[in-house]
Structures are given as structure tokens and as C-alpha cells.
Amino acid sequence: MEESEFAGRTEPVLKAEGLTKVFSRKGQPDFTAVDHISFEIMPGECLGFIGESGSGKSTAANMISRLLEATEGEIILDGENITRVKGKDLRRIYRKVQMVFQTPAESFDPRRTLGDGIGESLRNNGFSKAEAEKKTAEMLVQCGLTPDFAGRYPHEVSGGQCQRAAIARALAIEPELLICDEATSSLDVTIQKEIIDLLNELRRKRGNRFAILFICHDIALVQQFCDRALVMYKGRIMEEGKPDDLIRNPQSGYTRKLIDSVL
Amino acid sequence: MSQVTVRKQKRKKNHVRTRLIVFAVLAGILLLCSLFSAYLTPCDPYLQDLSNAKAAPSAAHLLGTDRYGRDMLSRVIIGSRTSIYSTLLLVAVVTVTGTVVGVFCGWQGGKWTDTVLMRISDMFLAFPGLVFAMAVAGVLGGGLHNAILALAAISWPKYARIARSQTLAQKEMPYIRAAVLAGSSTAKILFHHILPNIIGPILVTAMLDIGTMMMELAGLSFLGLGAKPPAAEWGSMMSDTRSLITTAPWVTLAPGFAIFLSVMVFNLLGDTVRDYVDPKSR
Numbered sequence: 001m002e003e004s005e006f007a008g009r010t011e012p013v014l015k016a017e018g019l020t021k022v023f024s025r026k027g028q029p030d031f032t033a034v035d036h037i038s039f040e041i042m043p044g045e046c047l048g049f050i051g052e053s054g055s056g057k058s059t060a061a062n063m064i065s066r067l068l069e070a071t072e073g074e075i076i077l078d079g080e081n082i083t084r085v086k087g088k089d090l091r092r093i094y095r096k097v098q099m100v101f102q103t104p105a106e107s108f109d110p111r112r113t114l115g116d117g118i119g120e121s122l123r124n125n126g127f128s129k130a131e132a133e134k135k136t137a138e139m140l141v142q143c144g145l146t147p148d149f150a151g152r153y154p155h156e157v158s159g160g161q162c163q164r165a166a167i168a169r170a171l172a173i174e175p176e177l178l179i180c181d182e183a184t185s186s187l188d189v190t191i192q193k194e195i196i197d198l199l200n201e202l203r204r205k206r207g208n209r210f211a212i213l214f215i216c217h218d219i220a221l222v223q224q225f226c227d228r229a230l231v232m233y234k235g236r237i238m239e240e241g242k243p244d245d246l247i248r249n250p251q252s253g254y255t256r257k258l259i260d261s262v263l
Numbered sequence: 264m265s266q267v268t269v270r271k272q273k274r275k276k277n278h279v280r281t282r283l284i285v286f287a288v289l290a291g292i293l294l295l296c297s298l299f300s301a302y303l304t305p306c307d308p309y310l311q312d313l314s315n316a317k318a319a320p321s322a323a324h325l326l327g328t329d330r331y332g333r334d335m336l337s338r339v340i341i342g343s344r345t346s347i348y349s350t351l352l353l354v355a356v357v358t359v360t361g362t363v364v365g366v367f368c369g370w371q372g373g374k375w376t377d378t379v380l381m382r383i384s385d386m387f388l389a390f391p392g393l394v395f396a397m398a399v400a401g402v403l404g405g406g407l408h409n410a411i412l413a414l415a416a417i418s419w420p421k422y423a424r425i426a427r428s429q430t431l432a433q434k435e436m437p438y439i440r441a442a443v444l445a446g447s448s449t450a451k452i453l454f455h456h457i458l459p460n461i462i463g464p465i466l467v468t469a470m471l472d473i474g475t476m477m478m479e480l481a482g483l484s485f486l487g488l489g490a491k492p493p494a495a496e497w498g499s500m501m502s503d504t505r506s507l508i509t510t511a512p513w514v515t516l517a518p519g520f521a522i523f524l525s526v527m528v529f530n531l532l533g534d535t536v537r538d539y540v541d542p543k544s545r
Contacts, residue, residue, distance in 0.1 A: 016360065028274055029299055065444065067440055067443060067444075091446040091447075091448070092446075093446050094443075094445065094446045095446070097444075099440075099444055101437040101440070101441070102437075103437055106436055106437045106438060107437035107440075107441050108438055108441070109436050109438045109456050109460070110438070110460065111443070111459045112455075112456075112459075117438075117441065117445075117493075120445040120447060121444070121445035121446055124445055124446040124447055124451075166441075169441070169445075170444075173445075221433075263424060
């Protein structure tokens with residue numbers, strides 16, 4: 001995609017309005033995991049989601065990527081309402097939204113090679129086998145691996161390498177929005193830093209061609225990495241702002257508690 | 264892990280592999296036997312020679328002759344086609360049907376189609392196997408095809424359950440969600456990702472079932488609900504000749520030993536495949 005397409009654009013990549021998820025089970029009271037949250041992500045922006053486990057961060061992410069059906073609310077991706085799209089139309093939106101998961105090793109099919117996983121989205125979107133292979137090698141190099149990783153199986157590589165491959169997979173189709181759902185949480189600190197450096201580098205390379213939704217419970221990491229952050233608690237957005245401002249001058253009681261517990 | 268344990272494990276793995284090769288070769292020989300049985304018989308298995316009935320094993324008839332003077336060795340060999348071929352057909356039909364139903368149910372996971380199909384499979388599981396097979400064979404009439412049908416009807420739920428539970432476990436894995444995100448269609452996800460990951464335990468069950476199925480088919484034939492005379496089938500051969508067990512024991516023992524041998528080979532092969540696939544034994 002050309003840069004000029006985005007130049008001077010003020011339309012958000014993603015807009016969520018009143019997004020709600022209620023889990024209902026027979027014989028149990030309804031549980032509202034996400035409660036009417038609204039937010040926007042601008043092109044090239046990195047938005048952080050902070051909150052403790054169970055605060056609804058991942059549920060929100062899964063609704064945006066349509067892995068989970070929203071109970072209420074609307075998701076507008078690039079001007080198109082994708083809240084209820086199905087089948088072919090749904091597969092089409094995955095050209096624009098991609099995700100990186102918390103557990104890298106489990107996010108690749110254990111019986112298929114990493115290269116097969118990275119090329120899958122390309123092959124599904126009309127690339128020929130040879131083109132997909134070429135692009136896969138390119139992506140692996142871009143993510144700090146060597147092309148021969150394409151032939152390896154997920155259990156043959158380390159967690160950090162696997163997460164790099166997962167990022168390569170997510171970015172192969174050149175999405176406009178990348179959702180990182182605790183993408184660094186299962187890695188140790190040094191590898192965590194490498195992954196963040198990689199994401200930063202990729203952002204610099206692509207400019208405002210891709211935005212990141214960064215879900216993380218580590219406030220320090222969000223402060224380092226994100227342009228803007230939302231604090232979630234019990235399915236609600238408690239606070240929103242620049243990470244530095246949030247940490248120096250927390251408005252809500254919960255944010256203060258969260259920061260106190262870390263520092 | 265110490266060097267010694269590693270070495271021990273390696274030796275164990277090699278041991279399993281050797282066993283696997285041995286039993287696979289034995290099973291292969293049995294299969295080839297049944298496939299080319301028509302060319303392997305020394306005499307015509309259906310040729311009657313009443314003057315030479317109930318002859319004891321000799322150079323001319325290695326396993327003797329039955330009450331109509333038919334060569335027992337030829338009948339056992341030609342019987343392997345019916346016995347082994349129909350058993351494998353039965354296991355294949357049951358495995359494929361059960362897996363398809365199970366994967367479909369697991370993927371639906373809790374929707375009404377899943378519930379209905381699983382309750383139907385429960386119904387089949389609730390019947391005592393052989394009795395139900397007898398009832399089906401009774402209603403549809405005897406014959407090998409109906410016996411296979413009857414056994415298939417009671418055997419698929421086991422596979423459906425395994426496939427369903429495996430699918431339920433796999434479909435929550437991040438790699439399936441990644442495949443969804445890659446824009447793969449449901450059919451592609453089921454065939455390219457779910458099936459290869461759940462087929463191991465299903466194949467092992469199928470291997471272990473070959474022996475059981477062979478016995479049950481022989482059992483139905485023994486009861487007169489399987490192969491019809493003069494067709495040679497090990498179960499019905501035993502049944503036809505059981506009154507001769509005191510006077511001409513070879514007539515009963517030959518097919519009996521054939522059943523024993525092939526059931527054992529396939530059971531041991533199944534056991535070995537299970538050991539081989541089990542990650543703990545690697």
C-alpha cells in the first residue's frame with residue numbers, strides 16, 4: 001500500500017463504540033466481561049491496554065478481531081462496520097487486522113512448519129506458492145530470523161524465535177492494525193526487550209501504515225512503547241491518556257493502585 | 264537428565280521401533296496372503312471329494328480335509344480374504360464415519376446438531392454390542408455384508424467420541440485462531456489443522472480394534488449370521504465343523520488357529536503403534 005493513501009488522513013483505523021461482551025451460562029448470573037467501552041486507534045498509532053488479568057483486555061481484543069462475537073456495540077474498521085460480517089467478508093477483514101498471541105509455541109500448528117504458518121494468509125489471499133515462499137523468507141529476515149527458519153517446526157525453536165515468527169506471520173499480509181495480546185508476557189525480560197525493539201523497528205519502517213493495539217499488564221513496558229494508553233478494570237475503561245501522564249498523574253483510584261503495586 | 268537415562272530412553276525407542284517393524288511385516292504378510300489368496304491355494308477350496316472326507320493331515324492335504332473332502336489349507340487361505348478383507352473394510356468404514364461425525368460435533372461444540380448426534384451415539388453405545396449386531400443381522404437377514412453393517416452401526420460411536428473430545432481440545436488452541444486470522448475457511452481448518460492433529464489417537468484405536476472386530480465378525484459368522492456356505496470364512500468354518508472336533512479336530516483347529524494368529528498379530532501391532540505414538544515412550 002502506498003504511503004500517500006494515509007497522508008493527512010485523520011480517520012481512525014479502528015473505532016469501537018459501546019463494545020460489550022456478556023457471557024451467559026445456564027444457571028449462572030450473566031457475567032459482563034467488557035462493559036460498553038469506546039475507543040479509537042489512529043493510523044500508525046500504538047495504543048496500550050493496561051489492566052489486571054480478568055479486566056477484559058483480551059476479550060476486547062478478541063471481539064475486535066472477531067474471534068469472539070460482540071454482544072453489543074459496533075466495531076468500525078477503516079470506515080467499514082465489521083461487527084456482524086460473516087464468511088467471506090469476515091475472511092477479507094483479516095487482511096487488515098492481525099494478531100500476535102501470548103503463547104508463541106502454541107500459536108503454530110505443531111505438525112506444520114513455521115514457513116507454512118507464515119505463508120498461510122498469503123496463500124489464502126491469492127498469492128502463488130512461490131510468491132508466498134519468497135515473502136515468507138523476506139518476513140523472517142525482517143523479523144531478525146534467517147530464511148531457513150521456514151523449514152523448522154515450532155518445537156524446534158525457542159520461545160523468542162517463535163514469537164518473532166509469529167510477528168512475521170501477522171505482518172506478512174501487511175495489516176493496518178496489529179493486535180499484540182500479551183505478546184511479550186511469556187518471554188523472559190531480555191527476549192521481551194528484543195521483541196519490543198523489533199516492533200519499534202517495524203513501526204519505524206512502515207511509518208503510519210500500521211497501528212498497534214498493545215495489550216499488556218506491564219505498565220513499564222506500555223510506558224516505553226505506547227503513544228497512548230487505556231486503563232481497564234472490570235470491563236470498563238477507567239482512564240485514558242499518554243502513558244507518562246497516567247503514571248505521573250493518575251486520575252482514578254484504580255490506576256493509582258495499579259501503579260503503586262508496581263513501583 | 265543424566266546420560267544414563269537418555270541412553271536408556273534411546274534404547275527403549277529403538278526397541279519399540281524394532282517391534283513395530285516386526286509386527287508391521289507380519290501384518291503385511293497376512294494382508295498379502297488375503298489379497299493374493301486365490302493364487303496361493305494348493306487345491307480348489309470348493310472342490311468336494313467325498314471319498315476323501317475327514318482325511319487327517321498328510322502330504323497331499325497339509326491340514327487334512329473337511330467333511331466334504333475339501334482341502335482345509337486351501338479353505339483357510341481363501342477364508343483369509345473374507346476374514347481379513349472384511350475386517351479391514353469394517354474398521355475403515357467405522358473409523359471414517361466416526362471421525363467425520365466426531366470432528367463435526369466437536370467443531371459445533373454444544374450446538375443442537377452436536378447434542379442430537381451425540382445422543383444418537385449414546386443410544387448405540389447403550390446396546391450390548393454383539394446382541395445388537397445379532398438383532399440387525401436378524402432383521403436384515405444373514406450374510407457378510409449385513410454382519411459388517413451391524414458391527415459398523417455399534418462401533419462408530421467410540422470413534423465419534425474420541426474425535427469429538429480431541430477436536431474440542433484442539434479448537435481452543437491459539438494455532439487454530441491463528442488459522443482463522445490467516446483467512447482459512449472452516450473446511451481448510453478442519454482438514455489441514457484439526458485432522459492431522461487428532462488422527463494419532465484415532466489410528467491407534469483403529470489398529471487395536473482390528474483384532475476385536477475380526478473376532479466379532481468371526482463370532483457372528485459362527486452364529487450363522489455372517490458368511491453363508493459354501494463361502495469360506497474362519498468363523499463359519501469353525502461353526503460348521505464343531506461337531507467333528509472329537510473325530511477330526513484339524514477341521515476346527517485350522518480356522519481357529521488362523522483367527523488366533525491374525526488377531527494376535529493385529530493386536531500386537533496396535534499395541535506397538537500406541538507405544539510408538541505415545542510421546543512418553545520416545
